[in-house]
Amino acid sequence: MKKCNLCGEVFKEFDEVVLVNERDYFHEACVALAPIKYAVFENSGDANYDDFIGTCDPSEIECALLLFDEGDYLKEGEDKE
Numbered sequence: 001m002k003k004c005n006l007c008g009e010v011f012k013e014f015d016e017v018v019l020v021n022e023r024d025y026f027h028e029a030c031v032a033l034a035p036i037k038y039a040v041f042e043n044s045g046d047a048n049y050d051d052f053i054g055t056c057d058p059s060e061i062e063c064a065l066l067l068f069d070e071g072d073y074l075k076e077g078e079d080k081e
Helices: none
Strands: 016-020 024-027 031-034 039-042 052-055 061-063
Touching (some): 016 052
Antiparallel strands (some): 016 024, 016 061, 031 039, 039 052
16 A cells, blocks of 8 residues: 555545645645645745655646555555455
8 A cells, every 4th residue: 555655654545636846745735845846845834945855737636536546555444454
């Protein structure tokens, strides 16, 4: 199953997922977005440029259900194994 690269939690089917650099996946709540393309920072609570992860387009912020194959995320009400 796919996991967030920051918090390590498995994605659930309706989680908003941010795809960065065409290979890294994050919960939208785990990162901070800046509207340029989008600059993606770790959402650690403090503004720190060392937390820069990369960039993504608005089209690369998607619901886990639409982004991943079935089995790569947890369905609503389903627990981690």
